[in-house]
Amino acid sequence: MKRRLRILAVAVLAVVASVAVYVQPASAAVGLHISGRTIVEANGQNFVMRGINHPHVWYTGQTRAFADIKATGANTVRVVLGTGKRWGPSNDVPQVIQLCKQNRLICVLEVHDTTGYGEEGAAASLDEAANYWISQKANLVGQENYVVINIGNEPIGNTNAGQWTAATVAAIQKLRSNGFQHLLMVDAPNWGQDWQYTMRDNAQTVLDADTLRNTVLSIHMYAVFNTAASITAYLDTFQRNNWPLVIGEFGWQFNSGEVDHNTILAEAQARGIGYLGWSWSGNTDPILDMVLNFDPAQITTWGTRIINGANGIRATSREASVFGGGPGNPPSSSQPSQQPSSQPPSSQPPSRGCSATYSVTGQWPGGFQGEVRVTAGSAAITGWTVTWTFANGQRVNSHWSATITSSGAAVTARNVGYNGSVGAGVSTTFGFLGSWTGTNSVPTLSCTAT
Template identity: 50%
Template sequence: MARLTAGLAALVGLVLAGALCPAGASAREAAPPAAAPGLHISGGRLLEGNGNDFVMRGVNHAHTWYPGRTGSFADIKALGANTVRVVLSDGHRWTRDTPADVAAVIERCKANRLICVLEVHDTTGYGEDGAAGTLDHAADYWIGLKDVLAGQEGHVIVNIGNEPWGNTDPAGWTAPTLAAVRKLRAAGLAHTLMVDAPNWGQDWQGVMKAQARTVRDADPTGNLIFSIHMYSVFDTAQKVTDYLDTFVAAGLPLVIGEFGGPADQYGDPDENTMITAAQRRGLGWLAWSWSGNTDPVLDLATGFDPGRLSAWGERVFHGPDGIAATSREATVYGDPGTPGTPAAACSVAYRIVGEWPGGFQGEITLRNTGTAPLHSWTLAFAFPDGQTLTNLWGGTPSQNGAAVRVTPAPYTATIPAGGSVSLGFTAAKGTANTAPAAFTLDGTACATT
């Protein structure tokens, strides 16, 4: 199977066969960690360190196969996401992502004000896919990254292993999952852990649903969230809502860690119910996937270009209850009441000056909130409703689909510390005229005011 087919294994796992071997390596000797100082679970909810509810609204990005696509983090953020789930390899199946590379990924997430869900993809379909690795091997990989992960509890969630069990004897999923959780905690990792379901992530036989409390109770910190992958198995509204409601009623935290919308030979997932039902229950979701799929029907952006969103991408980012409408940035990136909150380097105020049938005039005020001057900057954002620039003053614009980039005019090229510049523009519009959800300056996300 092609390399990204593993990420889509939930779509094809129903026709595969195999069994999983139990984890066997012993855990390192270490005292169990205290509750995570950053992202943590309380009352069945994912909370930030300051106690604020955090609901993931984001996408998956196949970093390990496309390590040169570092600009994707800024592009994903510019479209409004608050989270990115990053595909990594522990070296069992693909080229191992080194500690230095993982550290750089975390810094890119932080620079773009994204919560980072890091996952090992090598475990996908173990027992049915002969190339897959074990959860125990994945746990050892995370332990080897302990120094890189230390201190990142407010910004990083560790997804132990992607879709780590197939359809043969899925009850065998429980023991290695328990062992991996205990091993990571015994080694001192305090981050919120994410656990994927068996049945290639789709849990259609209900094993994770039945064993979730047992797995949760094995975590001495209690900071564990479950992840269901919703593809063709979840083809009716009833199937979607029944699964979500089981976890909500039990007070157990759940996220839709992957889901797809386009129909294929295995069925037609009910993505609209997934999105709207999650919103009404306050549950997070992470769409599969940004770009580069072997089956391009699942690409949100065509050719990694944020200006060329597919129909699937338009649904995820701009559809009802989509990212533009519901995503809220983590307060660790801007809440002055949170200890250790980094100051934003920039802020953007966007306002509509006037409107008329088919068009409008707007103004963008870009402020330098850092301590050094900004020179020769590039501002990026995405229009959510198909707006098209017709003129801009104060800078030079370029627009590709929804994505807009602005470079400065000579008289706006330098923004002193504490200073600001204003850009005026006119644009064409349809019936809707929603403001952009997020702005980046030189690839770093800005606060919005």
């Protein structure tokens, strides 16, 4: 987190010669886990994080942010929590996890109190962070498919960065000895930027300390990483040694000498590395806000670049398969934080046809999010078309998991390649973002199948 962005005048050192390649054994953990240097889901499908940091602990009332972040196409949200030593305490972990799942986002939960330990006098230790996670164990066990535990944010400052290795090993082992099977994420020292290369040079020791071999390392890229050379050299070492890595935070080049975000985005995409941009909104210095005042209509230059730019979220994110996403599926936005207001099916499924159910899953002034569930009848179908007519001037502005065309108030939605074949009695869904004024009534749907 960069409520105060630290700009470090550090020369990038030459990368040391490669050590023997690390071959990580298959994880014994459940849910999200590491295979080689890649995060995979329980079913073995690769999962590459494309997400956004959300400063929840300081803005606990901004729950709509989860839906708004999902609407960017993100598949992950990194959520700021506090132990109570500096911020919080965050006792709403079950509600946060539910918001993530409801919005089909993988949930990276992080303790922020550890930021700058050793240099920042008020910071919590990694051991204290581990104790917080243990206090939340009942809320976390069983969520391994959906939750990543980021033990502590930027856990060591620039004072005695070498203490990071022992402290990180101890925190990992403490969580494992207390029965946690989740994918663990560990941040680098030097306020996350690892400019002294403590994490880089001790990665093997930390990864070996995890009895489940289920830890991913996280680098935060700000002013230290202001050139393409510094970024590629750092990432090269991790790739060469087969070490799992994500870019857990980064900003953008708003001034000369700041982070080279274009290289970060391009290299992450080329290497299959996850990234999580800082941050959605609410920064003391709004230059790092993706939207102002938590309003997606007030998107900033940074927000435009990371969401809509080349190698950005909308172009490269793929939803986790645990939510129904799959290889080649387009970015998906669905189920915001408001309580869904489902409507009954417009008709019962005919024997060799389909029916469709329309739901308004979230609504705000001038906008809403809709979902349509298509259910096959007593026989499998290979394609479907859903039509309806809006009665109150509503419009579809964007959509996913369907091809949607409009002619005035009339709307036609057809399946895309991956969701046309539906088994007997089985359902699939598609969604859209729309606009409305005055009244947002539910239309009557018609479904035809092939």
